[in-house]
Amino acid sequence: MKKPILSILILLILPFTFGFKQDFTEPVQLQWETHFKGKAVENSPFFALTAMTWKYSYESTIYRNRVAINLKNEVTIDKNRSWVKWDKIKNPDVRASLLHHEQGHVNIQYILLSEAERVLKNRNYSVKNYKAQISQLANEISNYFDTMQRNYDDETEHGSNHKMQARWDKIIDDKMEESRAATLANNSK
Structure with a gap:
């Protein structure tokens, strides 16, 4: 009798552990031990x-x-390809700062997820070429957020420029709030 209950609990926990699904409410919160299993x-x-x-x-x-x-829309964190150089972050403050910076990358992907949800669902597509239109929009969204990720790293100097990191934290927080508001507005329609 205990095995079916355990299976149900595992099935309930797994979707929240490995990615953000379409019914997301918050981005995954990174943890060194959980999400960084790859070889540096x-x-x-x-x-x-x-x-x-x-x-x-x-x-x-x-x-x-x-x-x-x-639409089915998800972001996953590949813990086997995510890595950290433990020998370089022995100082607890450096470790916390770097994890905070990496969380920014996850939060940007959360914004991508929200934006893709909003943009791809709320378009009028041509019956004749809707597949090409959806593909083009998805590529545009992906390219925009890839650029945002690169700018985030470049401008914060991969988290080592604390003034720029704080500026980006504000940008990301504002964008996440906009995404939440847009998601709530869409869901109430």
């Missing part, structure tokens, strides 16, 4: 890397010359 790239100038993947898929329905899509 020793010749990399960086102390840590958070590997993430955005995936989307959809089912489409055409009704009266309109295309409706049922």
